[in-house]
Amino acid sequence: xxxxxxxxxxxxxxxxxxxxxxxxxxxxxxxxxxxxxxxxxxxxxxxxxxxxxxxxxxxxxxxxxxxxxxxxxxxxxxxxxxxxxxxxxxxxxxxxxxxxxxxxxxxxxxxxx
Amino acid sequence: xxxxxxxxxxxxxxxxxxxxxxxxxxxxxxxxxxxxxxxxxxxxxxxxxxxxxxxxxxxxxxxxxxxxxxxxxxxxxxxxxxxxxxxxxxxxxxxxxxxxxxxxxxxxxxxx
Numbered sequence: 672x673x674x675x676x677x678x679x680x681x682x683x684x685x686x687x688x689x690x691x692x693x694x695x696x697x698x699x700x701x702x703x704x705x706x707x708x709x710x711x712x713x714x715x716x717x718x719x720x721x722x723x724x725x726x727x728x729x730x731x732x733x734x735x736x737x738x739x740x741x742x743x744x745x746x747x748x749x750x751x752x753x754x755x756x757x758x759x760x761x762x763x764x765x766x767x768x769x770x771x772x773x774x775x776x777x778x779x780x781x782x783x784x
Numbered sequence: 785x786x787x788x789x790x791x792x793x794x795x796x797x798x799x800x801x802x803x804x805x806x807x808x809x810x811x812x813x814x815x816x817x818x819x820x821x822x823x824x825x826x827x828x829x830x831x832x833x834x835x836x837x838x839x840x841x842x843x844x845x846x847x848x849x850x851x852x853x854x855x856x857x858x859x860x861x862x863x864x865x866x867x868x869x870x871x872x873x874x875x876x877x878x879x880x881x882x883x884x885x886x887x888x889x890x891x892x893x894x895x896x
Binding site for chain 2: 716720730759761763772774777778
């Protein structure tokens with residue numbers, strides 16, 4: 672069966688510090704990968720998605736970036752965090768090239784102080 | 785622009801009764817629709833989906849209805865149970881785009 676791992680579970684970072692969140696999927700190959708953010712009291716905002724290694728589509732032109740160095744690894748980064756980057760970050764995967772459900776990790780609670 | 789709207793931020797229902805959660809969308813190109821359940825500090829869990837070629841899909845206590853002419857989606861939970869208390873998100877996509885867009889969520893509280 673497929674599993675998705677996302678870490679860390681919680682993170683407190685000062686403004687201006689860098690960020691790296693990692694997500695890996697097991698038990699499948701060539702998944703579509705996604706990063707979402709849920710701000711306090713808000714819905715799920717799509718940040719990035721990837722349909723293959725090295726391919727990244729950005730939905731939010733902010734100070735965040737994503738990379739997919741391996742087939743089942745998706746990384747969310749920032750060089751300098753802003754207060755507004757605080758939120759609940761979720762990684763998700765789905766089977767490629769089909770209409771199928773997204774399956775989410777347990778999320779990372781990021782607090783920028 | 786909010787392409788997917790859940791206009792009720794919260795809903796309270798008595799245990800054993802029906803819960804009806806609603807979702808409206810604006811883009812007629814959306815052709816695959818999903819419902820998710822989310823507990824605090826956890827990732828959303830997939831519940832049920834429907835393709836635009838259907839108008840109803842059922843899975844146990846959960847039924848999703850799709851009204852394409854009204855661009856409206858609903859989730860019925862019968863009977864409601866206290867464990868159903870969570871935030872419910874609708875989501876949708878257009879085939880081939882890979883982009884899944886979520887609504888803002890409805891917090892359901894099932895009262896014992």
